[in-house]
Amino acid sequence: MQIAEQIVLVTGGGRGLGRRIVHAFADQGARVVVDYRASREAAQELADRLGPERAVALPADVTDRDQVDALLTAARRHFGAPVTTVVNNALADFSFNGDARPGMAEIGWAEFTAQFAGSVRGALNTIQAALPQMREQGFGRVVNIGTNLFQNPVVPYHDYTAAKAALLSLTRTAAKDLGAHGVTVNMVSGGLLRTTDASAATPEAVFDLIAASTPLNRVTTPEEFADAVLFFASPWARAVTGQNLVVDGGLVMD
Template sequence: MKLSEQICLITGSSRGLGAAIARAFHREGAQVVLNHVRKESGATAAALAEELGNALVVRADIGDETQVRALFAIAERHYGRPITTIVNNALPAFSFNGPARADLSSITWAAFDSQFHAVRGIINTTQAVLPSFQFLHHGRIINIGSNLFHNPVVPYHDYTAAKAAMLSLTRTMAVELGPSGVTVNIVSGGLLKVTDASEATPEAVWEGVEKATPLRRCISPEEVADVCLFLASEWARGVTGQEIVVDGGLVMR
């Protein structure tokens, strides 16, 4: 299915990487469903929808199955056909704050549980869309990971554990959903310059990452967004169960 024929849901798309992904899909002619959860992010999401001109904004907690199913029903009524592509980008509140992170002596299970909310979201969005994907015999699921569980330059234990779980889930989903014409992949970005989550990153960390990266720079949200476009496009129709790391070459696999 051409990008211009797709209806794409980007979870957590009121700002940062999610907004960059929404802009990229809109640029290629796709219909875009913007999702946010916090009341205070509603104005940002509405401003982005106005910028794009024809985007639908739906407030929903991806960790809540009922809200997710309502989101999909609203989108299908609005566009007259079902969502064809999901980018699971929503990130529970997190700050890449380097030295201020919780270490193993103090981190709580509640911190891990909070980050695994995003994994629950992937299950909820997949289960909500699966009947439509099976009917169409087509679908694209793109999960947003992180290069940190390959190269934990700063050990954010809770965040990286959840992202590693997403990689495993991506692969098992790809195996199960492949016969239905659905591809499932994960895009793992490096430290992105700059998003709300990375604003608290100390300058020394930025400098260290840039020095160790072959491209000698940190990657922008727009560069990650373009890889999501590729995986949703017809060019990637034979690609599933794969992780693409977009970090300027810091992690080579």
């Protein structure tokens, strides 16, 4: 299925990286569901700018299955067709500032619980809620947003990194389970992006250090990252599933 024929749910789509992913799909002619939890005004402004035929802003905390089910129902009602594609981008409250994050000696289980709920439970909810609509079509695309930190844990984001590593495992087991239904499940993993809401707190010196450490000598942008998400939704990736593509300018080579 061409991207222009797809109806795409982007969780956490009202701001940051999610907003860029929404724009990337819309630019290719897809219809987009802009999910939000707290960023109602930003999500609605984005949907209004794209127009009701191209986008709709709908609320749902992805950790709540009932809210996700209601989101999928409302999306189908709005567009008059089933959702084909899910991008699990929503991020539980987190700031990418290593100096402000607790180290291994201080971090508590509550921080891990919050990140696992957002990354793993949230993705599980959206996949399960969208699956009936995907099975109906014999087609589905799931793209989970990961991180290069489980290959290169240079900052003490213990909770975030562990949750994203678990999401990679879910990506692969889901790919194995759902392939027979025409559903592919993949992950796109980035490093620090310049700049999103979450990375706005990152000191400039860290951006400079990362840029100097990459073969491309620069920090990846949200727009460049979104291009890789489009790839997994496109016909060019129709035989690709269960994979993790690292998009970080070559900082991590795995």
